[in-house]
Amino acid sequence: METRIVNLKEIVGIIGGRILTKQPKFDTEIPSCGASDLMSDALSFMKPGSLLLTGLVHSQSVRTAEMAGLAAIVYVRGKIPAPEVISLADELSIPLIASPYGMYEICGRLYSAGLDPVMK
Amino acid sequence: MAQVPKFTKVQELIYELPIERVMKKDVVKVTPDTSMTELKEILRLNRISGVPVLEGEKLVGVISIEDLIKALVQGDVQAPVRKRMTTQLITVLESESVVEAVKKFAQYKVGRLLVVNEQGQLRGILTGGDITRGLLETISLDYHAEEISRYRAKHIFEDIISDQTSLILRYKVKAKDFKKAGNASSKLKRALDRLGAVPEVIRRVAISAYEAEMNLIIHADEGGELTAELQPEVIRVTAIDHGPGIPNVDQAMSPGFSTAPNWIRELGFGAGMGLMNIKRCADSMRLESTVGKGTRLEIVVFLRQESGEQQTPDEERGPQPS
Amino acid sequence: MMSLKEIIEELVLETVSSVRLTNRPVAGGYAADLLSCAMKGAKKDYLWVTLQSHLNVVAVASLLNLAGVIITEGNRPDPETIARAEEEKVALILTPKTTFTVVGELTLLGVRGEP
Numbered sequence A: 001m002e003t004r005i006v007n008l009k010e011i012v013g014i015i016g017g018r019i020l021t022k023q024p025k026f027d028t029e030i031p032s033c034g035a036s037d038l039m040s041d042a043l044s045f046m047k048p049g050s051l052l053l054t055g056l057v058h059s060q061s062v063r064t065a066e067m068a069g070l071a072a073i074v075y076v077r078g079k080i081p082a083p084e085v086i087s088l089a090d091e092l093s094i095p096l097i098a099s100p101y102g103m104y105e106i107c108g109r110l111y112s113a114g115l116d117p118v119m120k
Numbered sequence B: 001m002a003q004v005p006k007f008t009k010v011q012e013l014i015y016e017l018p019i020e021r022v023m024k025k026d027v028v029k030v031t032p033d034t035s036m037t038e039l040k041e042i043l044r045l046n047r048i049s050g051v052p053v054l055e056g057e058k059l060v061g062v063i064s065i066e067d068l069i070k071a072l073v074q075g076d077v078q079a080p081v082r083k084r085m086t087t088q089l090i091t092v093l094e095s096e097s098v099v100e101a102v103k104k105f106a107q108y109k110v111g112r113l114l115v116v117n118e119q120g121q122l123r124g125i126l127t128g129g130d131i132t133r134g135l136l137e138t139i140s141l142d143y144h145a146e147e148i149s150r151y152r153a154k155h156i157f158e159d160i161i162s163d164q165t166s167l168i169l170r171y172k173v174k175a176k177d178f179k180k181a182g183n184a185s186s187k188l189k190r191a192l193d194r195l196g197a198v199p200e201v202i203r204r205v206a207i208s209a210y211e212a213e214m215n216l217i218i219h220a221d222e223g224g225e226l227t228a229e230l231q232p233e234v235i236r237v238t239a240i241d242h243g244p245g246i247p248n249v250d251q252a253m254s255p256g257f258s259t260a261p262n263w264i265r266e267l268g269f270g271a272g273m274g275l276m277n278i279k280r281c282a283d284s285m286r287l288e289s290t291v292g293k294g295t296r297l298e299i300v301v302f303l304r305q306e307s308g309e310q311q312t313p314d315e316e317r318g319p320q321p322s
Numbered sequence C: 001m002m003s004l005k006e007i008i009e010e011l012v013l014e015t016v017s018s019v020r021l022t023n024r025p026v027a028g029g030y031a032a033d034l035l036s037c038a039m040k041g042a043k044k045d046y047l048w049v050t051l052q053s054h055l056n057v058v059a060v061a062s063l064l065n066l067a068g069v070i071i072t073e074g075n076r077p078d079p080e081t082i083a084r085a086e087e088e089k090v091a092l093i094l095t096p097k098t099t100f101t102v103v104g105e106l107t108l109l110g111v112r113g114e115p
Helices: A008-014 A039-045 A059-068 A083-091 A103-112 B006-016 B036-046 B065-073 B098-108 B128-145 B148-159 B183-194 B199-219 B249-253 B262-267 B274-281 C004-011 C035-041 C055-064 C079-088 C099-109
Strands: A032-035 A051-054 A072-075 A096-098 B050-055 B058-064 B091-093 B112-116 B122-127 B167-173 B224-230 B234-241 B284-290 B294-302 C028-031 C046-050 C068-071 C092-094
Touching: A008 A103, A032 A103, A032 C099, A039 A059, A039 B199, A039 B274, A051 A059, A051 A103, A059 A072, A059 A083, A059 B183, A059 B199, A083 A096, A103 C028, A103 C099, B006 B098, B006 B128, B036 B050, B036 B065, B050 B122, B058 B065, B058 B112, B091 B098, B098 B112, B098 B128, B122 B128, B167 B183, B167 B199, B183 B199, B183 B224, B199 B224, B199 B234, B199 B274, B199 B294, B249 B274, B249 B284, B262 C035, B274 B284, B274 B294, C004 C099, C028 C099, C035 C055, C046 C055, C046 C099, C055 C068, C055 C079, C079 C092
Parallel strands: A032 A051, A051 A072, A072 A096, B091 B112, C028 C046, C046 C068, C068 C092
Antiparallel strands: B050 B058, B112 B122, B167 B224, B224 B234, B234 B294, B284 B294
16 A cells, blocks of 8 residues: 555545644644554554544543644544543644544545554 | 753854844945035934945945044034045955954954955945844844753753752642543653653653553552652653552563453553553663552653663564563 | 455454354454444444454454454453453454554455444
Protein backbone atom coordinates (compact mmCIF):
# COMPACT_ATOMS: atom_id res chain seq x y z
CA MET A 1 0.00 0.00 0.00
CA GLU A 2 1.49 3.28 -1.12
CA THR A 3 1.53 5.66 1.80
CA ARG A 4 1.35 9.41 1.57
CA ILE A 5 1.07 12.33 3.93
CA VAL A 6 -2.50 13.39 4.47
CA ASN A 7 -3.64 16.55 6.20
CA LEU A 8 -6.33 17.01 8.83
CA LYS A 9 -8.80 18.58 6.42
CA GLU A 10 -8.65 15.60 4.10
CA ILE A 11 -9.05 13.18 6.98
CA VAL A 12 -12.10 14.96 8.33
CA GLY A 13 -13.64 14.70 4.86
CA ILE A 14 -12.83 11.01 4.44
CA ILE A 15 -14.39 10.01 7.75
CA GLY A 16 -17.39 12.35 7.67
CA GLY A 17 -15.98 13.99 10.74
CA ARG A 18 -17.29 16.83 12.88
CA ILE A 19 -14.93 19.05 14.88
CA LEU A 20 -15.90 19.13 18.56
CA THR A 21 -13.23 21.53 19.77
CA LYS A 22 -12.26 24.98 18.48
CA GLN A 23 -11.12 25.18 14.86
CA PRO A 24 -7.83 23.35 14.41
CA LYS A 25 -5.10 24.04 11.88
CA PHE A 26 -6.60 22.15 8.98
CA ASP A 27 -3.37 22.00 7.08
CA THR A 28 -1.67 20.03 9.85
CA GLU A 29 0.00 17.07 8.21
CA ILE A 30 -0.69 13.73 9.82
CA PRO A 31 2.21 11.37 9.25
CA SER A 32 0.59 8.27 10.73
CA CYS A 33 -2.45 6.79 12.42
CA GLY A 34 -3.24 4.25 15.12
CA ALA A 35 -6.44 2.71 16.43
CA SER A 36 -6.76 1.73 20.07
CA ASP A 37 -9.10 1.89 23.03
CA LEU A 38 -6.35 1.00 25.45
CA MET A 39 -4.47 4.10 26.54
CA SER A 40 -1.43 2.27 27.86
CA ASP A 41 -1.10 0.81 24.44
CA ALA A 42 -1.52 4.15 22.72
CA LEU A 43 1.09 5.67 25.04
CA SER A 44 3.45 2.90 24.13
CA PHE A 45 3.32 2.88 20.38
CA MET A 46 1.80 6.11 19.05
CA LYS A 47 4.35 8.44 17.49
CA PRO A 48 4.21 12.15 18.33
CA GLY A 49 2.19 14.04 15.72
CA SER A 50 0.04 11.07 14.77
CA LEU A 51 -3.73 10.59 14.82
CA LEU A 52 -5.52 8.42 17.37
CA LEU A 53 -8.75 6.62 16.51
CA THR A 54 -10.57 5.52 19.61
CA GLY A 55 -13.91 4.73 21.17
CA LEU A 56 -12.74 5.82 24.60
CA VAL A 57 -14.42 9.17 25.20
CA HIS A 58 -13.16 9.49 28.76
CA SER A 59 -10.79 12.34 29.64
CA GLN A 60 -7.98 9.80 29.70
CA SER A 61 -7.97 9.78 25.92
CA VAL A 62 -7.17 13.49 25.96
CA ARG A 63 -4.51 13.06 28.65
CA THR A 64 -2.95 10.31 26.57
CA ALA A 65 -2.87 12.57 23.53
CA GLU A 66 -1.25 15.25 25.68
CA MET A 67 1.49 13.03 27.11
CA ALA A 68 2.24 11.30 23.83
CA GLY A 69 2.16 14.51 21.82
CA LEU A 70 -0.54 13.35 19.40
CA ALA A 71 -1.94 15.58 16.67
CA ALA A 72 -5.64 14.89 17.20
CA ILE A 73 -8.21 12.33 18.34
CA VAL A 74 -11.04 10.83 16.30
CA TYR A 75 -13.86 9.36 18.36
CA VAL A 76 -15.55 6.54 16.48
CA ARG A 77 -19.06 5.18 16.31
CA GLY A 78 -20.64 8.61 16.77
CA LYS A 79 -19.46 8.78 20.36
CA ILE A 80 -19.27 12.24 21.87
CA PRO A 81 -17.26 13.00 25.00
CA ALA A 82 -18.64 15.00 27.92
CA PRO A 83 -18.33 18.81 27.80
CA GLU A 84 -15.54 18.86 30.39
CA VAL A 85 -13.49 16.52 28.21
CA ILE A 86 -13.96 18.87 25.25
CA SER A 87 -12.91 21.88 27.33
CA LEU A 88 -9.85 20.03 28.56
CA ALA A 89 -8.92 19.32 24.96
CA ASP A 90 -9.45 22.97 24.05
CA GLU A 91 -7.19 24.03 26.93
CA LEU A 92 -4.49 21.71 25.63
CA SER A 93 -5.15 22.60 21.99
CA ILE A 94 -5.83 19.01 21.00
CA PRO A 95 -8.46 18.79 18.23
CA LEU A 96 -11.28 16.30 18.85
CA ILE A 97 -13.20 14.95 15.87
CA ALA A 98 -16.35 12.84 16.01
CA SER A 99 -17.13 10.38 13.22
CA PRO A 100 -20.35 8.44 12.76
CA TYR A 101 -18.53 5.44 11.30
CA GLY A 102 -17.24 2.50 13.26
CA MET A 103 -13.58 1.90 14.05
CA TYR A 104 -13.37 -0.79 11.39
CA GLU A 105 -14.86 1.41 8.70
CA ILE A 106 -12.66 4.39 9.55
CA CYS A 107 -9.49 2.31 9.57
CA GLY A 108 -10.47 0.88 6.19
CA ARG A 109 -11.08 4.30 4.68
CA LEU A 110 -7.94 5.94 6.04
CA TYR A 111 -5.76 2.96 5.17
CA SER A 112 -7.11 3.00 1.63
CA ALA A 113 -6.42 6.72 1.44
CA GLY A 114 -2.78 5.98 2.05
CA LEU A 115 -2.34 6.97 5.68
CA ASP A 116 0.75 5.37 7.20
CA PRO A 117 0.09 2.97 10.04
CA VAL A 118 2.04 3.65 13.21
CA MET A 119 4.43 0.79 13.19
CA LYS A 120 7.81 -0.19 14.55
CA MET B 1 20.47 21.81 24.45
CA ALA B 2 23.00 24.24 26.01
CA GLN B 3 21.66 27.62 26.93
CA VAL B 4 23.35 30.63 25.27
CA PRO B 5 23.83 33.35 27.92
CA LYS B 6 22.81 36.82 26.76
CA PHE B 7 26.37 38.08 27.13
CA THR B 8 27.84 35.76 24.52
CA LYS B 9 24.87 36.33 22.25
CA VAL B 10 25.62 40.05 22.07
CA GLN B 11 29.27 39.41 21.32
CA GLU B 12 28.29 36.99 18.58
CA LEU B 13 25.87 39.44 17.09
CA ILE B 14 28.39 42.28 16.95
CA TYR B 15 30.50 40.11 14.67
CA GLU B 16 27.57 38.78 12.67
CA LEU B 17 25.22 41.70 12.14
CA PRO B 18 25.94 43.65 8.96
CA ILE B 19 25.85 47.43 9.34
CA GLU B 20 23.11 47.76 6.75
CA ARG B 21 20.77 45.89 9.12
CA VAL B 22 21.06 48.50 11.87
CA MET B 23 21.83 51.78 10.08
CA LYS B 24 19.33 54.52 9.40
CA LYS B 25 18.54 54.40 5.71
CA ASP B 26 16.34 57.44 5.59
CA VAL B 27 19.11 59.99 5.72
CA VAL B 28 18.51 63.68 6.28
CA LYS B 29 21.05 65.54 4.17
CA VAL B 30 22.13 69.06 3.43
CA THR B 31 23.93 70.66 0.53
CA PRO B 32 27.12 72.71 0.86
CA ASP B 33 25.05 75.84 0.24
CA THR B 34 22.64 75.28 3.09
CA SER B 35 23.10 78.03 5.70
CA MET B 36 23.97 77.25 9.31
CA THR B 37 20.64 78.77 10.37
CA GLU B 38 18.78 76.35 8.12
CA LEU B 39 20.96 73.57 9.48
CA LYS B 40 19.90 74.52 13.01
CA GLU B 41 16.26 74.03 12.10
CA ILE B 42 16.97 70.78 10.29
CA LEU B 43 18.80 69.36 13.29
CA ARG B 44 16.12 70.56 15.68
CA LEU B 45 13.12 69.32 13.74
CA ASN B 46 14.62 65.92 13.04
CA ARG B 47 16.13 65.63 16.51
CA ILE B 48 19.46 64.58 15.15
CA SER B 49 22.97 65.69 15.96
CA GLY B 50 24.59 65.72 12.57
CA VAL B 51 24.04 65.29 8.85
CA PRO B 52 26.07 64.36 5.79
CA VAL B 53 26.71 67.00 3.17
CA LEU B 54 26.03 66.03 -0.39
CA GLU B 55 26.82 67.85 -3.57
CA GLY B 56 24.33 66.21 -5.89
CA GLU B 57 24.98 62.53 -5.38
CA LYS B 58 28.51 63.02 -4.10
CA LEU B 59 29.36 62.87 -0.43
CA VAL B 60 31.58 65.85 0.34
CA GLY B 61 31.48 66.32 4.07
CA VAL B 62 29.67 65.99 7.34
CA ILE B 63 28.36 68.68 9.69
CA SER B 64 27.27 68.39 13.29
CA ILE B 65 25.85 70.24 16.29
CA GLU B 66 29.39 70.90 17.48
CA ASP B 67 30.09 72.73 14.22
CA LEU B 68 26.85 74.69 14.70
CA ILE B 69 27.78 75.70 18.23
CA LYS B 70 31.21 76.85 17.09
CA ALA B 71 29.55 78.92 14.36
CA LEU B 72 27.13 80.47 16.86
CA VAL B 73 29.95 81.32 19.26
CA GLN B 74 31.89 82.93 16.45
CA GLY B 75 28.80 84.79 15.21
CA ASP B 76 28.96 83.00 11.88
CA VAL B 77 25.42 81.62 11.57
CA GLN B 78 24.84 82.97 8.11
CA ALA B 79 27.74 80.99 6.75
CA PRO B 80 27.07 78.18 4.32
CA VAL B 81 27.62 74.62 5.51
CA ARG B 82 30.50 74.40 3.04
CA LYS B 83 32.53 76.74 5.21
CA ARG B 84 32.00 74.98 8.53
CA MET B 85 31.76 71.31 7.57
CA THR B 86 34.31 68.58 8.19
CA THR B 87 35.67 67.17 5.01
CA GLN B 88 37.42 64.25 6.63
CA LEU B 89 34.87 61.51 6.03
CA ILE B 90 34.82 58.66 8.44
CA THR B 91 32.96 55.91 6.69
CA VAL B 92 32.11 52.24 7.00
CA LEU B 93 30.87 49.84 4.37
CA GLU B 94 27.24 48.70 4.61
CA SER B 95 28.36 45.12 4.16
CA GLU B 96 30.81 45.19 7.05
CA SER B 97 29.76 43.88 10.41
CA VAL B 98 28.89 46.09 13.34
CA VAL B 99 32.23 45.35 14.99
CA GLU B 100 33.95 47.52 12.37
CA ALA B 101 31.71 50.43 13.34
CA VAL B 102 32.44 49.85 17.02
CA LYS B 103 36.15 49.99 16.28
CA LYS B 104 35.79 53.22 14.28
CA PHE B 105 33.74 54.86 17.00
CA ALA B 106 36.46 54.03 19.50
CA GLN B 107 39.20 55.21 17.21
CA TYR B 108 37.76 58.50 15.93
CA LYS B 109 35.46 59.60 18.70
CA VAL B 110 32.84 60.83 16.29
CA GLY B 111 29.12 60.90 16.91
CA ARG B 112 28.12 59.18 13.72
CA LEU B 113 29.53 57.17 10.89
CA LEU B 114 28.69 57.58 7.24
CA VAL B 115 27.72 54.30 5.68
CA VAL B 116 28.72 53.90 2.06
CA ASN B 117 28.65 51.17 -0.56
CA GLU B 118 31.62 49.87 -2.53
CA GLN B 119 31.28 52.78 -4.94
CA GLY B 120 31.50 55.37 -2.19
CA GLN B 121 27.85 56.38 -2.42
CA LEU B 122 26.02 57.29 0.76
CA ARG B 123 23.72 54.48 1.88
CA GLY B 124 22.91 55.45 5.43
CA ILE B 125 24.02 56.83 8.73
CA LEU B 126 25.02 54.99 11.87
CA THR B 127 25.14 56.22 15.46
CA GLY B 128 25.98 54.39 18.68
CA GLY B 129 22.27 54.41 19.49
CA ASP B 130 21.46 52.67 16.21
CA ILE B 131 23.87 49.86 17.07
CA THR B 132 22.35 49.37 20.52
CA ARG B 133 18.81 49.41 19.21
CA GLY B 134 19.67 47.04 16.38
CA LEU B 135 21.33 44.58 18.72
CA LEU B 136 18.41 44.60 21.13
CA GLU B 137 15.90 44.06 18.33
CA THR B 138 17.86 41.21 16.86
CA ILE B 139 18.33 39.56 20.24
CA SER B 140 14.65 39.77 21.04
CA LEU B 141 13.76 38.35 17.65
CA ASP B 142 16.17 35.48 18.12
CA TYR B 143 14.89 34.87 21.58
CA HIS B 144 11.32 34.72 20.33
CA ALA B 145 12.46 32.17 17.85
CA GLU B 146 14.14 30.19 20.61
CA GLU B 147 11.22 30.66 22.97
CA ILE B 148 13.38 32.41 25.52
CA SER B 149 10.53 32.29 27.99
CA ARG B 150 11.45 28.68 28.44
CA TYR B 151 15.08 29.43 29.20
CA ARG B 152 14.28 32.15 31.67
CA ALA B 153 13.21 29.61 34.25
CA LYS B 154 16.32 27.54 33.56
CA HIS B 155 18.35 30.29 35.23
CA ILE B 156 17.46 28.60 38.50
CA PHE B 157 20.22 26.13 37.84
CA GLU B 158 22.77 28.64 36.67
CA ASP B 159 22.24 31.70 38.85
CA ILE B 160 22.10 29.83 42.13
CA ILE B 161 25.49 28.70 43.38
CA SER B 162 25.61 25.38 45.13
CA ASP B 163 27.34 22.05 44.91
CA GLN B 164 24.12 20.65 43.58
CA THR B 165 20.83 22.36 42.88
CA SER B 166 17.59 20.54 42.39
CA LEU B 167 14.02 21.62 41.95
CA ILE B 168 11.46 19.37 43.60
CA LEU B 169 7.86 19.26 42.45
CA ARG B 170 5.38 17.29 44.53
CA TYR B 171 1.90 16.28 43.50
CA LYS B 172 -0.70 14.54 45.65
CA VAL B 173 -2.67 11.85 43.88
CA LYS B 174 -6.07 10.83 45.24
CA ALA B 175 -7.14 7.21 45.18
CA LYS B 176 -9.72 6.16 42.58
CA ASP B 177 -10.05 9.73 41.32
CA PHE B 178 -10.30 8.91 37.62
CA LYS B 179 -11.65 12.25 36.60
CA LYS B 180 -8.48 13.92 37.77
CA ALA B 181 -6.17 11.19 36.52
CA GLY B 182 -3.38 12.70 34.52
CA ASN B 183 -3.59 16.12 36.21
CA ALA B 184 -0.33 15.71 38.09
CA SER B 185 1.54 14.42 35.05
CA SER B 186 0.12 17.21 32.95
CA LYS B 187 1.37 19.83 35.41
CA LEU B 188 4.78 18.19 35.51
CA LYS B 189 4.90 18.16 31.74
CA ARG B 190 4.15 21.86 31.60
CA ALA B 191 6.79 22.60 34.22
CA LEU B 192 9.40 20.77 32.15
CA ASP B 193 8.34 22.68 29.08
CA ARG B 194 8.86 25.99 30.89
CA LEU B 195 12.23 24.87 32.11
CA GLY B 196 13.36 24.31 28.56
CA ALA B 197 13.71 20.54 28.45
CA VAL B 198 13.95 18.90 25.03
CA PRO B 199 10.54 17.71 23.68
CA GLU B 200 11.64 14.10 23.49
CA VAL B 201 12.70 14.10 27.15
CA ILE B 202 9.46 15.79 28.14
CA ARG B 203 7.50 13.11 26.32
CA ARG B 204 9.33 10.24 28.00
CA VAL B 205 8.96 11.78 31.45
CA ALA B 206 5.30 12.63 30.82
CA ILE B 207 4.39 9.11 29.71
CA SER B 208 6.26 7.53 32.64
CA ALA B 209 4.69 9.89 35.14
CA TYR B 210 1.24 9.35 33.68
CA GLU B 211 1.48 5.57 33.93
CA ALA B 212 2.85 5.88 37.46
CA GLU B 213 0.01 8.23 38.36
CA MET B 214 -2.58 5.82 36.92
CA ASN B 215 -1.13 3.01 39.00
CA LEU B 216 -1.47 5.11 42.15
CA ILE B 217 -5.07 5.88 41.30
CA ILE B 218 -6.00 2.33 40.34
CA HIS B 219 -4.16 0.38 43.03
CA ALA B 220 -3.20 2.53 46.01
CA ASP B 221 -5.64 2.34 48.92
CA GLU B 222 -5.23 5.96 49.89
CA GLY B 223 -3.68 7.36 46.76
CA GLY B 224 -0.11 8.56 47.02
CA GLU B 225 2.43 11.14 46.03
CA LEU B 226 4.14 11.79 42.72
CA THR B 227 7.43 13.65 43.14
CA ALA B 228 9.72 14.96 40.44
CA GLU B 229 13.25 15.97 41.32
CA LEU B 230 14.77 18.09 38.55
CA GLN B 231 18.48 18.61 38.18
CA PRO B 232 20.31 20.03 35.17
CA GLU B 233 21.41 16.57 34.02
CA VAL B 234 18.69 14.26 35.23
CA ILE B 235 15.03 14.02 36.18
CA ARG B 236 13.95 11.57 38.86
CA VAL B 237 10.24 10.81 39.21
CA THR B 238 9.10 8.88 42.26
CA ALA B 239 5.64 7.46 42.94
CA ILE B 240 5.01 6.48 46.54
CA ASP B 241 1.98 4.97 48.22
CA HIS B 242 1.23 3.36 51.58
CA GLY B 243 -0.67 0.28 50.54
CA PRO B 244 -1.59 -2.38 49.62
CA GLY B 245 1.85 -3.32 48.32
CA ILE B 246 2.82 -5.75 45.56
CA PRO B 247 3.31 -9.40 46.57
CA ASN B 248 5.46 -10.34 43.58
CA VAL B 249 7.35 -7.48 41.94
CA ASP B 250 8.80 -9.61 39.12
CA GLN B 251 5.38 -10.84 38.21
CA ALA B 252 4.04 -7.29 38.29
CA MET B 253 6.72 -6.27 35.82
CA SER B 254 5.82 -8.91 33.26
CA PRO B 255 3.84 -7.53 30.33
CA GLY B 256 0.19 -8.39 30.29
CA PHE B 257 0.05 -9.13 34.00
CA SER B 258 -2.51 -7.01 35.75
CA THR B 259 -4.33 -7.01 39.07
CA ALA B 260 -6.55 -4.18 37.99
CA PRO B 261 -10.28 -4.82 38.23
CA ASN B 262 -11.87 -5.53 34.88
CA TRP B 263 -13.87 -2.38 34.76
CA ILE B 264 -10.63 -0.39 34.59
CA ARG B 265 -10.21 -1.75 31.09
CA GLU B 266 -13.24 0.23 30.10
CA LEU B 267 -11.25 3.32 31.03
CA GLY B 268 -8.49 2.27 28.70
CA PHE B 269 -6.07 0.99 31.32
CA GLY B 270 -5.48 -2.18 33.28
CA ALA B 271 -4.10 -4.33 30.50
CA GLY B 272 -0.85 -4.79 32.36
CA MET B 273 1.23 -2.56 30.13
CA GLY B 274 1.88 0.38 32.41
CA LEU B 275 5.13 -0.76 34.00
CA MET B 276 6.44 -1.95 30.65
CA ASN B 277 5.73 1.47 29.18
CA ILE B 278 7.61 3.14 32.00
CA LYS B 279 10.55 0.80 31.60
CA ARG B 280 10.67 1.56 27.90
CA CYS B 281 10.58 5.32 28.36
CA ALA B 282 12.94 5.64 31.28
CA ASP B 283 16.69 5.34 31.38
CA SER B 284 16.35 3.37 34.57
CA MET B 285 13.53 2.22 36.81
CA ARG B 286 13.28 0.64 40.22
CA LEU B 287 10.20 -0.88 41.84
CA GLU B 288 10.19 -1.75 45.55
CA SER B 289 7.24 -2.92 47.55
CA THR B 290 6.22 -4.47 50.84
CA VAL B 291 2.77 -5.94 51.28
CA GLY B 292 0.87 -4.05 53.94
CA LYS B 293 3.30 -1.15 53.91
CA GLY B 294 3.46 0.37 50.46
CA THR B 295 5.18 0.71 47.14
CA ARG B 296 7.92 2.95 45.77
CA LEU B 297 8.52 3.36 42.05
CA GLU B 298 11.53 5.38 40.95
CA ILE B 299 12.02 6.48 37.34
CA VAL B 300 15.14 8.17 36.00
CA VAL B 301 15.45 10.07 32.72
CA PHE B 302 18.71 11.72 31.68
CA LEU B 303 18.56 15.14 30.08
CA ARG B 304 21.82 15.14 28.17
CA GLN B 305 22.03 12.83 25.20
CA GLU B 306 25.59 11.66 25.94
CA SER B 307 25.20 10.65 29.58
CA GLY B 308 23.62 7.37 30.63
CA GLU B 309 22.24 4.77 28.30
CA GLN B 310 19.42 6.28 26.34
CA GLN B 311 16.66 3.94 25.28
CA THR B 312 15.07 4.86 22.01
CA PRO B 313 11.40 5.42 22.76
CA ASP B 314 9.98 3.53 19.80
CA GLU B 315 11.92 0.34 20.10
CA GLU B 316 10.43 -2.99 21.10
CA ARG B 317 7.18 -3.04 19.21
CA GLY B 318 6.14 -6.44 18.01
CA PRO B 319 5.73 -9.77 19.81
CA GLN B 320 6.09 -9.42 23.53
CA PRO B 321 8.72 -11.64 25.13
CA SER B 322 7.10 -14.81 26.37
CA MET C 1 -17.52 -14.15 1.09
CA MET C 2 -14.07 -15.18 2.12
CA SER C 3 -13.34 -17.92 4.57
CA LEU C 4 -11.23 -17.43 7.66
CA LYS C 5 -8.63 -19.78 6.20
CA GLU C 6 -8.25 -17.68 3.07
CA ILE C 7 -7.88 -14.52 5.09
CA ILE C 8 -5.27 -16.09 7.34
CA GLU C 9 -3.28 -17.14 4.31
CA GLU C 10 -3.61 -13.83 2.47
CA LEU C 11 -2.55 -11.74 5.43
CA VAL C 12 0.02 -14.23 6.72
CA LEU C 13 -1.42 -14.53 10.21
CA GLU C 14 -0.59 -16.99 12.97
CA THR C 15 -3.25 -19.23 14.51
CA VAL C 16 -2.94 -20.49 18.06
CA SER C 17 -6.25 -22.20 18.70
CA SER C 18 -9.07 -24.03 16.96
CA VAL C 19 -7.00 -24.37 13.84
CA ARG C 20 -9.41 -26.88 12.31
CA LEU C 21 -12.28 -24.47 12.37
CA THR C 22 -10.93 -21.96 9.96
CA ASN C 23 -13.15 -22.95 7.06
CA ARG C 24 -16.01 -20.90 8.40
CA PRO C 25 -17.11 -17.89 6.38
CA VAL C 26 -16.34 -14.38 7.52
CA ALA C 27 -19.38 -12.09 7.21
CA GLY C 28 -17.60 -8.87 8.10
CA GLY C 29 -15.15 -7.20 10.42
CA TYR C 30 -15.31 -5.31 13.69
CA ALA C 31 -12.64 -3.41 15.58
CA ALA C 32 -12.69 -2.28 19.22
CA ASP C 33 -10.64 -2.88 22.35
CA LEU C 34 -13.37 -2.02 24.78
CA LEU C 35 -15.37 -5.12 25.62
CA SER C 36 -18.56 -3.17 26.12
CA CYS C 37 -18.30 -1.84 22.56
CA ALA C 38 -17.57 -5.28 21.13
CA MET C 39 -20.54 -6.74 22.96
CA LYS C 40 -22.78 -4.19 21.31
CA GLY C 41 -21.30 -4.06 17.87
CA ALA C 42 -19.66 -7.32 16.82
CA LYS C 43 -22.03 -9.60 14.92
CA LYS C 44 -22.25 -13.34 14.32
CA ASP C 45 -19.57 -14.63 11.94
CA TYR C 46 -17.66 -11.38 12.13
CA LEU C 47 -13.93 -11.18 12.62
CA TRP C 48 -13.03 -9.19 15.70
CA VAL C 49 -9.79 -7.24 15.54
CA THR C 50 -8.36 -6.14 18.88
CA LEU C 51 -5.12 -5.87 20.78
CA GLN C 52 -6.67 -7.36 23.88
CA SER C 53 -5.42 -10.86 24.61
CA HIS C 54 -7.03 -11.81 27.90
CA LEU C 55 -9.62 -14.38 28.84
CA ASN C 56 -12.63 -12.11 28.45
CA VAL C 57 -11.92 -11.85 24.74
CA VAL C 58 -12.64 -15.55 24.37
CA ALA C 59 -15.82 -15.22 26.39
CA VAL C 60 -17.13 -12.45 24.14
CA ALA C 61 -16.13 -14.27 20.95
CA SER C 62 -17.90 -17.38 22.11
CA LEU C 63 -21.00 -15.55 23.27
CA LEU C 64 -21.41 -13.69 20.01
CA ASN C 65 -20.43 -16.64 17.83
CA LEU C 66 -17.75 -14.69 16.02
CA ALA C 67 -15.75 -16.14 13.18
CA GLY C 68 -12.61 -15.47 15.13
CA VAL C 69 -10.47 -12.93 16.92
CA ILE C 70 -7.37 -11.32 15.43
CA ILE C 71 -5.13 -10.18 18.27
CA THR C 72 -2.87 -7.40 17.06
CA GLU C 73 0.45 -5.77 17.94
CA GLY C 74 2.19 -8.98 18.75
CA ASN C 75 0.20 -9.51 21.89
CA ARG C 76 0.01 -13.15 22.91
CA PRO C 77 -2.71 -14.75 25.01
CA ASP C 78 -1.57 -16.73 28.03
CA PRO C 79 -1.86 -20.56 28.07
CA GLU C 80 -5.05 -20.40 30.11
CA THR C 81 -6.70 -18.21 27.51
CA ILE C 82 -5.57 -20.47 24.65
CA ALA C 83 -6.91 -23.52 26.46
CA ARG C 84 -10.24 -21.82 26.99
CA ALA C 85 -10.33 -20.87 23.30
CA GLU C 86 -9.88 -24.50 22.33
CA GLU C 87 -12.66 -25.51 24.68
CA GLU C 88 -15.06 -22.88 23.39
CA LYS C 89 -14.01 -23.45 19.79
CA VAL C 90 -12.89 -19.86 19.31
CA ALA C 91 -10.25 -19.20 16.65
CA LEU C 92 -7.50 -17.00 18.04
CA ILE C 93 -5.31 -15.46 15.39
CA LEU C 94 -2.19 -13.41 16.05
CA THR C 95 -0.28 -10.73 14.16
CA PRO C 96 2.53 -8.29 14.95
CA LYS C 97 0.78 -5.61 12.89
CA THR C 98 -1.36 -2.86 14.37
CA THR C 99 -5.14 -2.87 14.40
CA PHE C 100 -5.14 -0.05 11.87
CA THR C 101 -3.03 -2.00 9.40
CA VAL C 102 -4.89 -5.27 9.75
CA VAL C 103 -8.26 -3.61 9.30
CA GLY C 104 -6.88 -1.76 6.30
CA GLU C 105 -5.70 -4.99 4.73
CA LEU C 106 -8.96 -6.77 5.50
CA THR C 107 -10.84 -3.92 3.89
CA LEU C 108 -8.74 -4.24 0.75
CA LEU C 109 -9.57 -7.96 0.69
CA GLY C 110 -13.23 -7.02 0.71
CA VAL C 111 -14.13 -7.72 4.31
CA ARG C 112 -16.59 -4.95 5.15
CA GLY C 113 -17.42 -3.35 8.46
CA GLU C 114 -20.93 -2.66 9.69
CA PRO C 115 -23.06 -1.00 7.03
